[in-house]
Amino acid sequence: MSGLSAEQVAHYHEHGWLAPVDVMGESEAAAVLGLLEAAEQQHPDDLHAEHRNNAHLAFPFLAELALDDRIVDAAESIVGPDISLWSTVLFIKEPGSDGFVSWHQDAFYMGLDSGDAAPRSMVTAWLALSESTRQSGCVSVLPGTHTGRAEHHDTFAEHNILTRGQTVSDVDESSAVDLMLRPGQMSFHHPWLIHGSRPNRTANRRVGIAFQSYMGPGVRPVSGEHHVLPIRGAAPDERFTVVEAPTAELTPSAVATRASANAALSAVLYDGASRRRNF
Ligand SMILES: O=C(O)CCC(=O)C(=O)O
Numbered sequence: 544m545s546g547l548s549a550e551q552v553a554h555y556h557e558h559g560w561l562a563p564v565d566v567m568g569e570s571e572a573a574a575v576l577g578l579l580e581a582a583e584q585q586h587p588d589d590l591h592a593e594h595r596n597n598a599h600l601a602f603p604f605l606a607e608l609a610l611d612d613r614i615v616d617a618a619e620s621i622v623g624p625d626i627s628l629w630s631t632v633l634f635i636k637e638p639g640s641d642g643f644v645s646w647h648q649d650a651f652y653m654g655l656d657s658g659d660a661a662p663r664s665m666v667t668a669w670l671a672l673s674e675s676t677r678q679s680g681c682v683s684v685l686p687g688t689h690t691g692r693a694e695h696h697d698t699f700a701e702h703n704i705l706t707r708g709q710t711v712s713d714v715d716e717s718s719a720v721d722l723m724l725r726p727g728q729m730s731f732h733h734p735w736l737i738h739g740s741r742p743n744r745t746a747n748r749r750v751g752i753a754f755q756s757y758m759g760p761g762v763r764p765v766s767g768e769h770h771v772l773p774i775r776g777a778a779p780d781e782r783f784t785v786v787e788a789p790t791a792e793l794t795p796s797a798v799a800t801r802a803s804a805n806a807a808l809s810a811v812l813y814d815g816a817s818r819r820r821n822f
Pocket residue numbers: 634644649667669680681682738739740751753755
């Protein structure tokens with residue numbers, strides 16, 4: 544694959560989402576999942592449910608995914624040739640678990656401003672490493688909601704996977720679209736698109752990695768410190784703290800880089816919140 548078609552890009556801009564986009568075959572996705580599950584077993588302290596942000600800064604196989612041309616070429620079709628990556632999240636729902644994601648807009652809490660360039664400056668790529676269906680709690684989106692900013696309130700609900708359990712009030716779910724993906728397929732969503740996901744009611748893990756977000760040069764920090772990984776093209780704006788991809792698994796410098804990026808990310812995501820959770 545080398546980028547998206549004009550029809551795919553037009554669909555993304557009109558509706559705020561695009562899926563499915565083929566990235567790799569199911570056997571390759573299973574191999575990546577195998578690497579992830581081996582890493583989870585070997586390094587549980589570095590990849591447990593409350594420590595799933597920015598694992599690409601400590602595990603080379605995840606950094607390679609973030610830099611994978613098949614994903615980045617598609618992202619480039621939306622954000623242009625100068626790209627950096629703000630963060631990654633491993634969204635893992637265990638079999639039969641209650642974890643869910645409430646309706647929210649990512650950009651509401653990111654502490655970034657993309658000004659007039661918003662439609663073309665940021666995109667989240669969500670890569671499925673296992674089957675993502677309505678039953679296993681795939682990402683659901685509310686088409687067209689990317690053109691406005693919705694009010695959110697914090698719930699800190701027990702099984703809500705989001706930091707603050709942030710939720711858009713009064714959502715009309717009747718138009719929701721489930722972004723069902725085979726392993727190795729990805730979806731794209733706009734930073735202002737309202738989306739969420741239900742619990743996993745299947746006997747299998749639902750595993751996805753969100754590259755959140757690939758950013759073009761139009762994005763500026765508004766508050767807090769922001770660590771970004773250069774992906775391709777021109778260097779990121781000097782207001783961002785530039786980080787490097789890890790050269791080997793969990794090197795002391797990679798662990799330290801991930802820790803500082805996560806501390807800064809947490810400060811941004813919990814800015815103004817009445818309390819903090821451990822993730
Ligand atoms: O993986 C999920 O269930 C939710 C993902 C999500 O909210 C996101 O990628 O922004």
